[in-house]
Each structure stands twice: as structure tokens, then as C-alpha cells.
Amino acid sequence: MIKKLTEKIKEKPNIGWGIFIAVMAGVFLLGILAASITERVAEKGALLYNKKVEIKDIESRNEIWGENYPREFKTWKKTADMNFRSKHMGNTVEDALASRPKMVVLWAGYLFAQDYMAPRGHMYAIEDMRATLRTGSPDENTKDIQTASCWVCKTPDVPRMMHETGIEAFYKTPWSAMGDQMVNPIGCADCHDPKTMNLIITRPALVEAFERQGKNIGKATLQEMRSLVCAQCHVEYYFKGDGKYITFPWDGGTTVEDMEKYYDNANFKDWTHALSRAPMIKAQHPDYELFLLGPHAQRGLSCADCHMPYTSEGGIKYSNHQLMSPLKNITNTCQVCHRDSEENLRNYVYQYQDKAIEIRNRVETELAKAHIMAKTAWDKGASEAEMASVLKLLRQAGWRWDFAVASHGASFHAPVETQRILAHALDRTMQAQLELQKILFSRGVKDVAMPDISTKEKAQAYIGLDMKTIRDKKAKWMKNVMPQWIKTAKEKERLLSKQ
Ligand code: HEC
Ligand code: HEC
Numbered sequence: 001m002i003k004k005l006t007e008k009i010k011e012k013p014n015i016g017w018g019i020f021i022a023v024m025a026g027v028f029l030l031g032i033l034a035a036s037i038t039e040r041v042a043e044k045g046a047l048l049y050n051k052k053v054e055i056k057d058i059e060s061r062n063e064i065w066g067e068n069y070p071r072e073f074k075t076w077k078k079t080a081d082m083n084f085r086s087k088h089m090g091n092t093v094e095d096a097l098a099s100r101p102k103m104v105v106l107w108a109g110y111l112f113a114q115d116y117m118a119p120r121g122h123m124y125a126i127e128d129m130r131a132t133l134r135t136g137s138p139d140e141n142t143k144d145i146q147t148a149s150c151w152v153c154k155t156p157d158v159p160r161m162m163h164e165t166g167i168e169a170f171y172k173t174p175w176s177a178m179g180d181q182m183v184n185p186i187g188c189a190d191c192h193d194p195k196t197m198n199l200i201i202t203r204p205a206l207v208e209a210f211e212r213q214g215k216n217i218g219k220a221t222l223q224e225m226r227s228l229v230c231a232q233c234h235v236e237y238y239f240k241g242d243g244k245y246i247t248f249p250w251d252g253g254t255t256v257e258d259m260e261k262y263y264d265n266a267n268f269k270d271w272t273h274a275l276s277r278a279p280m281i282k283a284q285h286p287d288y289e290l291f292l293l294g295p296h297a298q299r300g301l302s303c304a305d306c307h308m309p310y311t312s313e314g315g316i317k318y319s320n321h322q323l324m325s326p327l328k329n330i331t332n333t334c335q336v337c338h339r340d341s342e343e344n345l346r347n348y349v350y351q352y353q354d355k356a357i358e359i360r361n362r363v364e365t366e367l368a369k370a371h372i373m374a375k376t377a378w379d380k381g382a383s384e385a386e387m388a389s390v391l392k393l394l395r396q397a398g399w400r401w402d403f404a405v406a407s408h409g410a411s412f413h414a415p416v417e418t419q420r421i422l423a424h425a426l427d428r429t430m431q432a433q434l435e436l437q438k439i440l441f442s443r444g445v446k447d448v449a450m451p452d453i454s455t456k457e458k459a460q461a462y463i464g465l466d467m468k469t470i471r472d473k474k475a476k477w478m479k480n481v482m483p484q485w486i487k488t489a490k491e492k493e494r495l496l497s498k499q
């Protein structure tokens with residue numbers, strides 16, 4: 001080979017020069033790469049060298065970290081902003097049940113039918129958790145309806161307290177018993193080791209899910225970690241057993257079918273549907289799992305590439321910690337890689353979303369109808385045996401619909417997979433309707449009259465919720481109990497910010 005090449009160079013001396021230039025170019029590029037790596041390492045060195053305070057243990061107060069890392073802290077604080085709306089999302093308050101009242105029927109018998117808000121910035125995680133009707137109004141006379149497991153994706157006070165109580169004991173504690181401990185919104189200690197500032201995993205459920213799959217999360221690359229820190233929370237999980245042990249159903253894989261199989265094998269249901277009596281599974285927010293199946297993950301991108309873009313300020317490059325819609329700043333996100341206009345890039349996102357929403361709306365209409373038809377069938381004396389396959393189809397349809405929709409970014413993150421799942425949701429829904437039609441026909445019912453569920457209030461009244469009582473109780477609780485938590489937390493210096 002070498003001999004042949006030297007002979008060739010003798011024949012055509014241009015090749016020799018070509019090789020020389022190519023090698024020089026390669027060396028030059030390697031030099032640049034090495035320089036940029038040293039630069040990153042030097043930047044990080046400088047960052048750690050310039051620390052003002054020494055952070056020990058698990059420090060959940062973000063303000064303390066802010067003294068060392070003012071740029072990251074300043075952008076992190078901006079997750080409190082409420083000034084952006086894209087076509088379908090944004091960082092403002094949105095009552096999702098008011099926008100899509102059919103969801104009240106889809107979740108009948110479950111707390112989500114009472115209250116479900118679209119997500120907003122990380123800064124509101126604690127506030128929104130306290131305020132939701134889904135956490136109830138626990139006090140001396142009223143029992144908790146949730147355990148401390150609910151706090152797990154809301155605050156860096158979770159790893160701090162888990163360290164004190166142990167993991168199992170933490171999950172079992174009643175929700176309200178941790179009220180004056182869980183006070184700092186999602187922050188630095190959730191994702192960083194204070195000594196090295198390396199990315200770390202602080203939530204046991206993710207580490208355990210990797211272990212059960214025979215993988216070691218400690219071996220993840222930096223680029224993987226730039227997604228895995230998000231996968232501590234933006235994933236599908238459930239509360240396992242009486243101890244409410246947070247578990248990711250990933251043992252057999254992370255597709256919608258893999259996880260359904262896991263739940264079926266465990267004979268698990270989140271609740272029994274109040275109208276159809278189907279044993280339902282609530283999907284949480286499998287952003288990470290769906291993202292993995294999309295074009296960007298398959299090209300090696302991670303969440304931080306779009307949601308935490310590098311920003312330059314006075315010659316210093318840092319990661320923007322204002323986690324939100326990348327459409328707020330397309331120049332710093334999409335356009336880093338795509339030579340395309342802002343308008344085109346925005347429209348790609350909207351196109352994917354609009355198409356998914358087209359099918360989603362069909363599923364929501366028909367699935368709500370199917371649950372109502374099932375209720376009519378029970379009312380007309382249908383038997384368990386007759387209804388068995390209908391209930392199974394309703395469980396499968398509900399799981400697929402929720403899986404595709406509850407992970408809010410999925411229609412862009414993984415457009416084809418999202419459409420596939422929604423198509424199966426619609427298919428299961430229509431199969432259920434066909435079977436129900438037969439059962440109803442055999443009992444002389446030709447048509448099921450649809451109730452008026454055109455607003456959230458009407459839908460909630462239809463499924464029998466007394467919202468006024470529930471809401472009044474919560475309002476009283478917000479006035480009397482909640483402020484005590486904040487007061488105690490401030491006295492004990494667990495909380496430094498105003499509020
Ligand atoms: C949800 C996870 C998450 C939270 C919360 C978070 N960070 Fe980060 N942080 C990251 C990621 C991801 C990077 C990029 C790491 C990389 O690419 O090397 C990063 C990078 C950094 C860096 C390295 C320099 C840079 O900007 O790239 C510093 C310093 C930092 N964060 C400080 C903070 C501080 C201070 C807070 C709290 C106010 C915080 N972070 C909260 C995920 C997080
Ligand atoms: C400790 C749990 C946790 C971690 C870690 C976490 N998130 Fe979140 N995230 C949440 C919660 C909870 C909300 C909803 C907060 C609310 O509505 O009050 C949220 C909301 C969001 C939103 C919506 C913001 C808006 O303006 O509407 C985005 C985008 C987001 N997260 C992306 C990420 C990314 C990317 C990462 C990783 C770099 C990440 N999150 C890490 C829990 C977490």
C-alpha cells in the first residue's frame with residue numbers, strides 16, 4: 001500500500017502536495033479542537049477558582065449558589081418570567097381543562113378532572129404544587145391525599161431531605177408533613193455537584209431504572225447527561241405499592257407498548273374510570289422517552305442543546321438557564337445548526353404541532369363519547385363478561401392518548417412517533433365504540449344522547465363533582481395553613497427568597 005502510494009506520488013507529484021495540505025489542515029483543525037477543549041477546561045477552572053462561597057453538602061438554597069455563578073443564576077431566575085406565548089405553548093398560566101373540557105370526562109374519577117394547568121417555568125414548581133386541587137387541603141381535621149412522593153420533581157429540598165430520612169421513608173411521609181421543608185423551586189442542587197459543578201443525578205428512581213436494565217448511569221457521557229438531568233423529572237413514572245415508591249416502568253423498554261406491558265404484567269391501574277369503570281393508567285410526561293425516538297435525539301442532540309443554549313456575555317460563554325420554549329430565541333437555539341429563516345423554523349414546529357393536534361382533538365371527542373356509551377351500557381344492565389374487552393380497549397386508548405399528549409413537547413420532539421401513538425389511540429377508541437354499539441343495540445338503545453360538556457364547569461357538573469365545596473376548602477387552606485409553612489421555613493433559614 002505504502003509502496004504503491006510513493007510510486008503514485010512519483011508519477012503525479014500533485015498528489016504529494018495534496019496529502020501534505022490535507023495533513024496540515026487536519027493538524028490545524030486538531031489544534032483548534034484542542035484549543036477549544038482547553039478553553040472549556042480553562043473556563044471551568046476559572047469558574048471554580050472564582051468561587052465566593054464554599055458550598056457544602058446538599059445546598060438547596062439557590063441564592064447561595066448564585067453568589068458563585070451570577071450568570072447562570074440570573075438566567076435561572078428568569079424562569080419566573082411570564083411574557084411568552086408561541087402558537088400552542090408558553091410560560092403563562094393556562095387552565096388546560098378550560099381549553100379542553102373533554103379531558104374532564106377522560107379523567108372522570110381521578111383528581112386530574114378537578115384541576116390541570118399547563119406547565120410554566122421551573123420557578124413556579126412549588127407554588128403550583130401547593131395551589132393545585134390535586135394536593136387537597138390537609139390539616140388537623142383533613143387527611144392527606146398525597147404523599148411526599150409528589151414533591152420529588154419540584155425542589156432541591158428533596159435530595160436534602162432524602163439524605164436525612166432515607167429514600168423509602170421520604171416517599172411514605174404524608175405530603176403536608178414536608179410542607180415547611182419543601183420550599184425552594186427546582187434549582188442548582190437538582191443537577192450539579194457543588195464541588196466540581198459537574199452534572200449529577202440526584203433522583204434515585206432514574207438511577208434504579210438504569211440498574212434494573214443492567215446499565216450504569218455513572219458511565220453516561222456529558223452529552224447524555226445534558227438530557228439525563230432532565231430525565232429525572234420529565235419522564236413516565238408511577239408510585240409503586242403502598243410505600244408510593246417512585247418507579248420508572250422501563251424494565252422492558254421505554255416505548256409506549258413496552259411500558260404498557262410493564263403495567264399490565266404488574267396488574268397496575270392508577271384509577272377506575274367513574275363512567276366506564278375501565279382500569280385506567282395515567283401517563284405522566286414521557287418527554288425524555290419520546291424525545292429519544294425523534295430525529296434530533298437520533299442525531300445525538302440533548303435537551304440542553306435547545307432548551308439551555310450557550311450565550312455570550314462580555315467574552316464569557318455560559319449556558320442559558322432560563323429553561324423554556326426555544327422559540328423565544330430561535331437565533332440562539334435552532335439557528336446555531338440550521339441555515340434557515342426564523343419564520344421557516346417556527347413554522348416547522350407549528351406544522352408538526354397542528355397535525356398532532358388535529359388527531360388529538362378527534363381522539364378526545366370520540367374517547368369521551370366511548371366512556372359515556374360505556375356508562376349507558378352499564379346502566380342498561382350490560383354484564384362484566386360483555387364489557388371485558390371494551391374496558392381493555394378504553395384502558396389502551398386512554399394510555400396512548402395521554403402518553404402522546406401529556407409530554408407537551410412530543411409533537412415536535414418526535415413527530416412521527418407521536419402521530420403513530422395517536423393513530424393507535426383513535427383505533428382503540430373506535431374499536432371500543434363498535435363493540436359498545438353492539439351491546440347497546442342488543443338492549444334496544446339505538447343512540448346515546450351526549451351530555452353538554454362544552455365547558456369545564458358543565459363537564460365537571462356532569463361527572464358529579466361539587467367543585468364549589470372543593471374550591472372553598474382549598475382557598476381556606478391557602479389562607480390559613482400554607483403561609484405557616486413559609487413562615488417556619490424562613491425562621492429556620494431554609495428559604496431565603498422573599499415570596
Ligand atoms: C435542570 C438541570 C439544571 C439546573 C436546575 C441548573 N443547571 Fe447549571 N447546568 C445544567 C446543564 C445541562 C449545564 C451544561 C453543562 C455542560 O454542557 O457542561 C449547566 C451548566 C452550568 C455551569 C457551567 C457553565 C455553563 O454555564 O455552562 C454552571 C456554573 C451552572 N450550570 C450553574 C448553575 C446554577 C448556579 C444553578 C442554580 C441557580 C444551576 N446551574 C441550575 C443543568 C442545570
Ligand atoms: C426536579 C424536576 C425537574 C427537572 C430536573 C427538570 N424539570 Fe422541567 N419542569 C419540571 C416541572 C415540575 C415543571 C412545571 C412547573 C410548573 O408548571 O409549575 C417543568 C417545566 C418545564 C418546562 C416548561 C416551561 C415553560 O415556560 O412552560 C420546560 C421547557 C422544561 N421544564 C424543560 C426542562 C429541561 C430541558 C430540563 C433539563 C435541562 C428540565 N426541565 C429539568 C420539573 C423538572
Ligand code: HEC
Pocket residue numbers: 086087088089090091119227230231234287288291296301302303304305306307324325326327349408409410412413
Ligand atoms: C431540537 C430542539 C429541542 C430539543 C433537543 C428538545 N426540545 Fe423540548 N421543545 C422544543 C420545541 C421547539 C418545543 C415547543 C415549544 C413551543 O411550542 O413553544 C419544545 C417543548 C418542550 C416542552 C413543553 C414546554 C411547554 O411550554 O409546555 C418541554 C417540557 C420540553 N420541550 C422538554 C424537553 C426535554 C426534557 C428534552 C430532552 C429530553 C427536550 N425538550 C429536547 C425543542 C427541543
Ligand code: HEC
Pocket residue numbers: 295296299301305306326327333334335336337338345346348349
Ligand atoms: C445542535 C444542532 C441542532 C439544533 C440546535 C436544532 N437542530 Fe434541527 N436538526 C439537527 C440535525 C443534525 C437534524 C437532522 C438533519 C438531517 O438529517 O438532514 C435536524 C433536523 C431537523 C428537522 C427535520 C426533522 C426530520 O423529520 O427529519 C427539523 C424540522 C428541524 N431540525 C427543526 C429544528 C428546530 C425548529 C430547531 C429549534 C427549536 C432545531 N431544529 C434545533 C440539528 C439541530
